[in-house]
Amino acid sequence: MKARLSIQEYATGITAGDRVILGKALSLVESNLPSDQQEAAQLIEKIKDKTGNSIRIGITGVPGVGKSTFIEVFGKFVTDQRKKIAVLTIDPSSQLTKGSILGDKTRMADLSKNPNAFIRPTASGNTLGGVASKTREAILLCEAAGYDVIIIETVGVGQSEVAVKNMVDFFLLLMLAGAGDELQGIKKGIMEMADAVLITKADGDNVKHATEAQAEYQHALHLVPSSGSNWKPKVLTCSSLTKKGIPEIWQMIEAYKNQTTQSGFLEENRRQQNASWLQEYFQQLLNNDFRRFADVQKELSDLEKQIVNKEISVHAAGGKLLSSYYKALKKHT
Amino acid sequence: MKARLSIQEYATGITAGDRVILGKALSLVESNLPSDQQEAAQLIEKIKDKTGNSIRIGITGVPGVGKSTFIEVFGKFVTDQRKKIAVLTIDPSSQLTKGSILGDKTRMADLSKNPNAFIRPTASGNTLGGVASKTREAILLCEAAGYDVIIIETVGVGQSEVAVKNMVDFFLLLMLAGAGDELQGIKKGIMEMADAVLITKADGDNVKHATEAQAEYQHALHLVPSSGSNWKPKVLTCSSLTKKGIPEIWQMIEAYKNQTTQSGFLEENRRQQNASWLQEYFQQLLNNDFRRFADVQKELSDLEKQIVNKEISVHAAGGKLLSSYYKALKKHT
Numbered sequence: 048m049k050a051r052l053s054i055q056e057y058a059t060g061i062t063a064g065d066r067v068i069l070g071k072a073l074s075l076v077e078s079n080l081p082s083d084q085q086e087a088a089q090l091i092e093k094i095k096d097k098t099g100n101s102i103r104i105g106i107t108g109v110p111g112v113g114k115s116t117f118i119e120v121f122g123k124f125v126t127d128q129r130k131k132i133a134v135l136t137i138d139p140s141s142q143l144t145k146g147s148i149l150g151d152k153t154r155m156a157d158l159s160k161n162p163n164a165f166i167r168p169t170a171s172g173n174t175l176g177g178v179a180s181k182t183r184e185a186i187l188l189c190e191a192a193g194y195d196v197i198i199i200e201t202v203g204v205g206q207s208e209v210a211v212k213n214m215v216d217f218f219l220l221l222m223l224a225g226a227g228d229e230l231q232g233i234k235k236g237i238m239e240m241a242d243a244v245l246i247t248k249a250d251g252d253n254v255k256h257a258t259e260a261q262a263e264y265q266h267a268l269h270l271v272p273s274s275g276s277n278w279k280p281k282v283l284t285c286s287s288l289t290k291k292g293i294p295e296i297w298q299m300i301e302a303y304k305n306q307t308t309q310s311g312f313l314e315e316n317r318r319q320q321n322a323s324w325l326q327e328y329f330q331q332l333l334n335n336d337f338r339r340f341a342d343v344q345k346e347l348s349d350l351e352k353q354i355v356n357k358e359i360s361v362h363a364a365g366g367k368l369l370s371s372y373y374k375a376l377k378k379h380t
Numbered sequence: 381m382k383a384r385l386s387i388q389e390y391a392t393g394i395t396a397g398d399r400v401i402l403g404k405a406l407s408l409v410e411s412n413l414p415s416d417q418q419e420a421a422q423l424i425e426k427i428k429d430k431t432g433n434s435i436r437i438g439i440t441g442v443p444g445v446g447k448s449t450f451i452e453v454f455g456k457f458v459t460d461q462r463k464k465i466a467v468l469t470i471d472p473s474s475q476l477t478k479g480s481i482l483g484d485k486t487r488m489a490d491l492s493k494n495p496n497a498f499i500r501p502t503a504s505g506n507t508l509g510g511v512a513s514k515t516r517e518a519i520l521l522c523e524a525a526g527y528d529v530i531i532i533e534t535v536g537v538g539q540s541e542v543a544v545k546n547m548v549d550f551f552l553l554l555m556l557a558g559a560g561d562e563l564q565g566i567k568k569g570i571m572e573m574a575d576a577v578l579i580t581k582a583d584g585d586n587v588k589h590a591t592e593a594q595a596e597y598q599h600a601l602h603l604v605p606s607s608g609s610n611w612k613p614k615v616l617t618c619s620s621l622t623k624k625g626i627p628e629i630w631q632m633i634e635a636y637k638n639q640t641t642q643s644g645f646l647e648e649n650r651r652q653q654n655a656s657w658l659q660e661y662f663q664q665l666l667n668n669d670f671r672r673f674a675d676v677q678k679e680l681s682d683l684e685k686q687i688v689n690k691e692i693s694v695h696a697a698g699g700k701l702l703s704s705y706y707k708a709l710k711k712h713t
Contacts, residue, residue, distance in 0.1 A: 088695035088696075088698070092696065095693060110442065318688045321687045321688070321694050322685075322688050323684075324687075324694050325680070325687055325698060325701075326680070328698040329680070329698050330666075331698075332698050332701075332702050333702070334663050334666060337666070347659070351655040351656075351658055354651065354654045355651045355654070357651065360424070360428060361657050361661050362424050362425060363421075364658050365421070365661040365662050365664075365665050366421065369662065369665050373713050376706060377710065
């Protein structure tokens with residue numbers, strides 16, 4: 048095995064656009080080992096002047112809406128504009144198999160071979176701390192590596208969308224035409240977060256449905272309160288098959304970036320996002336800090352055995368573990 | 381405002397089946413205040429001999445599959461069998477409006493009036509610590525209150541399902557017939573967790589599709605490795621409209637409970653679940669412990685302001701906050 052890279056080697060490799068080193072750096076920030084976390088924090092500090100120059104786009108939608116096909120086609124379009132694109136997928140892993148529900152490696156087959164595209168799945172299932180807690184760091188690393196467009200793709204409805212909304216500039220919701228009332232469930236909450244709704248699969252017999260859905264959602268979005276950006280949410284249609292509508296999406300996102308850059312909202316929003324990141328980051332630190340202490344680690348696994356044997360309750364065990372952590376801190380700091 | 385209840389008053393009220401006190405106790409366990417958490421832990425200890433007598437059922441499926449309609453009808457059937465049912469919905473709240481995406485209050489209108497049913501939405505969006513971290517405590521409180529059937533309802537695909545699978549006895553996946561390839565995305569990971577797949581809306585013209593889907597999913601489930609329970613996953617169809625198939629679902633769940641009680645798997649599985657709960661619970665304790673210290677709380681909000689003003693990076697601020705927490709611990713413990 049090769050020796051570990053130094054912080055400087057990571058930083059130099061990343062800013063030179065070295066994809067292998069970028070991949071290693073992403074693994075470093077995803078690690079829960081306290082020593083790795085320290086290095087990751089140093090690395091982020093080191094590259095921070097190279098960050099912030101991308102447009103960060105969150106993309107969501109229910110399974111079957113065509114997210115990966117859209118990202119394939121959209122990514123191709125973006126790279127044809129001489130832009131580099133990074134796709135970070137937040138992947139709800141199966142805890143049983145430790146595998147991926149989505150099978151990212153087989154999705155986006157073309158884009159994954161594109162030299163100006165970088166695709167990275169982030170398994171969210173293994174971290175107790177919630178949805179892809181390291182995605183913010185991943186965005187910064189990709190920016191330092193020169194990617195102009197960063198896509199954060201998430202699946203389904205609910206919590207991960209809220210988390211992603213809070214780390215991107217532009218939030219794009221993909222929806223199917225004709226699903227009608229079936230999808231009403233996600234409309235109220237997720238739609239109010241969207242900067243644009245994109246009706247997918249607008250091709251063939253489906254064009255009419257898509258256009259009707261466009262009118263319907265445009266109407267629904269009128270009811271949604273402004274998010275402070277003064278941006279009026281748009282509803283567009285597109286087809287990943289015929290490529291119709293794809294350039295318009297990119298134009299819309301560029302218009303958003305220009306408008307919010309001029310108004311100062313883009314920068315202000317990112318600062319507010321960083322402030323709320325602090326709480327998350329601090330909790331990550333807390334959640335992993337106890338792993339520094341071998342005796343606390345050992346007590347955790349002993350207590351787990353005692354719980355299985357019904358010798359202690361979870362709450363009593365939790366209290367004991369907290370006391371041990373305090374003691375270890377007193378001894379070692 | 382009424383004075384706070386004592387632990388004993390909570391415990392007596394809950395075991396007497398007092399719904400108002402149960403509701404207050406659920407609010408207590410959901411609170412992130414360290415003092416409330418301590419009381420909640422004491423309450424759980426106090427009622428623990430009254431817990432464990434329910435069957436804990438996780439129910440999931442994409443929006444539009446008909447989860448709430450099914451739970452309405454299934455809940456009615458269960459209460460007609462002279463059983464009491466509690467429904468805990470894990471609700472991905474909208475961070476922007478602090479409201480509910482699903483509008484639980486208007487869903488399950490009949491069941492919410494049923495004296496033998498208890499419905500409680502749990503907002504997951506506000507807790508940084510992940511998906512409905514207090515649902516396990518809520519299950520125990522409902523058991524102590526005499527509920528025979530506890531439903532944990534969750535929406536969408538991904539992380540919350542993994543968390544729920546890890547706190548229930550029986551995991552039921554609702555699916556639509558005819559959605560076919562569109563839903564393949566969730567099949568691999570979520571289906572392997574399911575003890576049963578239920579094809580909903582098997583009525584009218586849809587009966588044929590539902591029966592075809594049943595055969596298809598039954599075939600797919602053959603590929604899925606056994607989960608250690610020796611239970612062979614079933615595929616059923618039902619209609620919340622005609623009520624066809626509803627009794628069979630209850631019979632299946634009773635058969636599962638009998639089989640796994642006799643084999644010892646039910647008990648063993650719960651013990652293993654408790655062991656993995658310890659890590660989650662310990663992280664909750666850690667994440668909230670710093671709130672005891674006013675000076676650390678104040679520093680957090682000061683650092684947030686400094687981040688907004690770009691005077692400090694998130695990672696540097698996180699490190700500072702951790703040091704302050706250590707200092708506060710040394711001073712106060």
